[in-house]
Amino acid sequence: MSDNGSLVSVRDATKTFRRGSEEIRVLERLDLDVPEGEFLALMGPSGSGKSTLLNLIAGLDRPTDGSVTVAGERIDRLSRTKLAAWRARHVGLVFQFYNLLPVLTAERNVELPLLLTHLSRAQRKKHVDTALGVVGLTHRKGHYPRTLSGGEQQRVGIARGIVTDPTLLLADEPTGDLDRKSGDEILELLTALNREHNKTIVMVTHDPHAARRATRVLHMSEGKLSQEAAE
Amino acid sequence: MxxxxxxxxxxxxxxxxxxxxxxxxxxxxxxxxxxxxxxxxxxxxxxxxxxxxxxASGRPDTALILRSGADSEMMSGLSRDVTRIIGDAEGIARGDNGALSSSELFVIINLPKRSTGTDANVPLRGVEPPAFGVRSEVEIVSGRSFEWGKNEVIVGVGAAREFRGLELGGEIPVGPERWKVVGLFAAGGGLSESEIWTDAGVLQPAYRRGSSFQAVYAKLESADAFQSFSDRLTTDPRLNVKVVRQTDYYAEQxxxxxxxxxxxxxxxxxxxxxxxxxxxxxxxxxxxxxxxxxxxxxxxxxxxxxxxxxxxxxxxxxxxxxxxxxxxxxxxxxxxxxxxxxxxxxxxxxxxxxxxxxxxxxxxxxxxxxxxxxxxxxxxxxxxxxxxxxxxxxxx
Known part of the structure; x- marks a missing residue:
């Protein structure tokens, strides 16, 4: 935990990118705290910086200035190798386009993060079965991604995200590529993970309908958290 | 890890x-x-x-004796007296018919290649009877061996394959005459298979070489006998020769x-x-x-x-x-x-x-x-x- 008791604490974070000679400031001296057990939705238009903020919390990117602390660890100071190991231990990721490996079955896709642990093959199988059971896809575990619907692929993606029982589950537009019905099922699942399994979730979304499932919604605009609304 | x-x-x-x-x-x-x-x-x-x-042509127990200063058989020349002294030297292995030492003549004739029809140099070697003992790998695979004293040749299978007129029963021009191919021989894939062989005694007059030869091939009692054999010849005041182990000669070639x-x-x-x-x-x-x-x-x-x-x-x-x-x-x-x-x-x-x-x-x-x-x-x-x-x- 950070000093203020938050699971995630972003302080004075600035992120700039270079495009040729032009410097683009994506995040502007941003502060954010996410308490443990919260389901936070980050909303905002394209280019507002919400995915960049999510990447900083996930340890996929580093702030140009400021700090990011997750579960008491300053992840912006970790080396690349240590950061990779940290992600494997603490972060579950859910992507808009699922990012499943097409040559692996659902079961083996879910198993991937467990290959970074010291679990035995039998233990890995048990964890995979549990995760697939949580998302309701045990019966489809031998299927390849191309034979699964979009909603099913995203559920496999969520199973992969939770299989290591991470500290944080980070979802970037998890319903962005799905129809309303499938999207609702995914949101239902995320809500259940938050309520029943006390998972801390940070979700980036465009969709107000999706954001309504969160316990807290923050709006981003031009690199700043401009508005906060409790749902 | x-x-x-x-x-x-x-x-x-x-x-x-x-x-x-x-x-x-x-x-x-x-x-x-x-x-x-x-x-x-x-x-x-x-x-x-x-x-x-x-x-494959060279054997460590075979010595090649050339005139001192010659790098190849083509450049060498030895008189009959010299080749006799060499043949009598100690250290040469003996077969049923005496020392395994063959004085040889080496000339080049022109024959058309089968593939292109263009002329190429083909080695024609005149040998003495011990030559077959010195090169025990040589064996007649078709026809028969040439008769000593006759204008006949035998042809290595490699040469027969590459050049026209070298098939069994064919004829080759040697000076103004045509000599008959009476046999084909193999030599374990070695260099001899690229050669034509005949009796040195009939090749000498055909090329007006008198009684001279170009090299002596001698099979030694053992490979280890080479150094003493070489020392013996090179220190003999009657001789002006160089002695090369056959394997070294071909490696250099x-x-x-x-x-x-x-x-x-x-x-x-x-x-x-x-x-x-x-x-x-x-x-x-x-x-x-x-x-x-x-x-x-x-x-x-x-x-x-x-x-x-x-x-x-x-x-x-x-x-x-x-x-x-x-x-x-x-x-x-x-x-x-x-x-x-x-x-x-x-x-x-x-x-x-x-x-x-x-x-x-x-x-x-x-x-x-x-x-x-x-x-x-x-x-x-x-x-x-x-x-x-x-x-x-x-x-x-």
């Missing part, structure tokens, strides 16, 4: 499983590497075959040609290898590029850069090894045993030989393929590991 190895294994397995999805570019690199290896092995097999033909072939072969293969490296680079860059998001996903999940680099390298090496094996197999099928003839510049005569694709050459070809794969895979592998994860995750 175990965890790291697990990562390497998982990523490598993933990469290799997806090769088929990029079969077009993978096949292009594979065939490129196979072609390079086939050419490398093929060209070097020429040198190996030539070396084999020359080395083959040096220029095999050096040229190997040099050219390596140059060609080197240039083609550069092309193949670019082919492999292109394949691996496209492999990495087509999986940008997948590699980024794995890295986002926590897979390290080292395993990513090794897995991409492993894929390149798999393609290279398969290409190398295909190329080596192709070279073996296409070139091994292929019959050819080339000029031996030391004797100014043609040497018939067979391309020799040896196991060592096959290994050399595959090692070369691995090298191409390594160089071709390294940069794309580093690129895969260095791509910013956040940006790469959004690639389509």
């Amino acid at each position: 175990l965890n790291w190895l697990t990562q390497v294994f998982a990523l490598t397995q993933f990469n290799i499983q997806t090769i088929w999805q990029r079969k077009g570019s993978s096949a292009a690199a594979l065939f490129g590497i196979a072609g390079v290896v086939a050419v490398l092995v093929g060209v070097l097999s020429i040198g190996k075959g030539f070396e084999h033909a020359m080395q 083959s040096q220029a040609i095999s050096g040229l072939i190997n040099g050219l072969g390596s140059l060609i293969a080197g240039l083609m290898g550069i092309g193949a490296v670019f082919g492999a680079l292109n394949t691996m860059y496209s492999a990495v590029s087509s999986r940008t998001r997948e590699i980024a996903t794995l890295r986002a999940l926590g897979f390290g850069n080292g395993p990513v680099i090794i897995s991409v390298m492993a894929e390149a090496l798999v393609i290279a090894v398969v290409g190398g094996l295909a190329g080596a197999g192709l070279a073996y099928l296409a070139f091994d045993g292929f019959q050819a003839a080339t000029m031996n510049w030391q004797s100014f005569s043609q040497v018939a030989f067979a391309f020799d694709v040896t196991p060592a050459l096959l290994v050399q070809g595959i090692v070369y393929a691995v090298l191409i794969g390594f160089v071709g895979g390294l940069l794309p592998a580093i690129r895969a590991a260095r791509m910013p994860i956040a940006a790469a995750l959004r690639e389509s």
Whole structure:
């Protein structure tokens, strides 16, 4: 935990990118705290910086200035190798386009993060079965991604995200590529993970309908958290 | 460490499983590497075959005696008195009919090549009866041996294959006359198979050589007897000769040609290898590029850069090894045993030989393929590991 008791604490974070000679400031001296057990939705238009903020919390990117602390660890100071190991231990990721490996079955896709642990093959199988059971896809575990619907692929993606029982589950537009019905099922699942399994979730979304499932919604605009609304 | 190895294994397995999805570019690199290896092995097999033909001719227990200062039989000349003194020297092995020492005459005749019809120099050797004892590997494979004192010749199977008129029953021009081919002989793939043999006693007058010879071939009691035999002859005040072990003589004779072939072969293969490296680079860059998001996903999940680099390298090496094996197999099928003839510049005569694709050459070809794969895979592998994860995750 950070000093203020938050699971995630972003302080004075600035992120700039270079495009040729032009410097683009994506995040502007941003502060954010996410308490443990919260389901936070980050909303905002394209280019507002919400995915960049999510990447900083996930340890996929580093702030140009400021700090990011997750579960008491300053992840912006970790080396690349240590950061990779940290992600494997603490972060579950859910992507808009699922990012499943097409040559692996659902079961083996879910198993991937467990290959970074010291679990035995039998233990890995048990964890995979549990995760697939949580998302309701045990019966489809031998299927390849191309034979699964979009909603099913995203559920496999969520199973992969939770299989290591991470500290944080980070979802970037998890319903962005799905129809309303499938999207609702995914949101239902995320809500259940938050309520029943006390998972801390940070979700980036465009969709107000999706954001309504969160316990807290923050709006981003031009690199700043401009508005906060409790749902 | 175990965890790291697990990562390497998982990523490598993933990469290799997806090769088929990029079969077009993978096949292009594979065939490129196979072609390079086939050419490398093929060209070097020429040198190996030539070396084999020359080395199979030499025996360590056989000495060649030339006039002092002569580098080859062509430049040498020995009188009958000298060859008699040599034949009587201690250390020469003895057969049923006396010392195994053959005084020989070596001339060149012109014969048309079967392949092009152009004239080429063919060695005609006049021998004495002990010649068959000195070169025990020589055996008549068709017809019979020539009769001593008659204008008859026997022909090595390599020469018969390469030149017109040398088939059994054919005739060759020797001075103003035509001598009949009465037999074909083999000599274990050695240099003698490129020669025509006849009685030295009838060849001398045909070429107005009087009673002179050019060399003496002597089979020694043992290979170890060479040094004392050589010392005995070179210190004899009646003689002005040099004594060479036959294996050394042929090794020296083959040096220029095999050096040229190997040099050219390596140059060609080197240039083609550069092309193949670019082919492999292109394949691996496209492999990495087509999986940008997948590699980024794995890295986002926590897979390290080292395993990513090794897995991409492993894929390149798999393609290279398969290409190398295909190329080596192709070279073996296409070139091994292929019959050819080339000029031996030391004797100014043609040497018939067979391309020799040896196991060592096959290994050399595959090692070369691995090298191409390594160089071709390294940069794309580093690129895969260095791509910013956040940006790469959004690639389509």
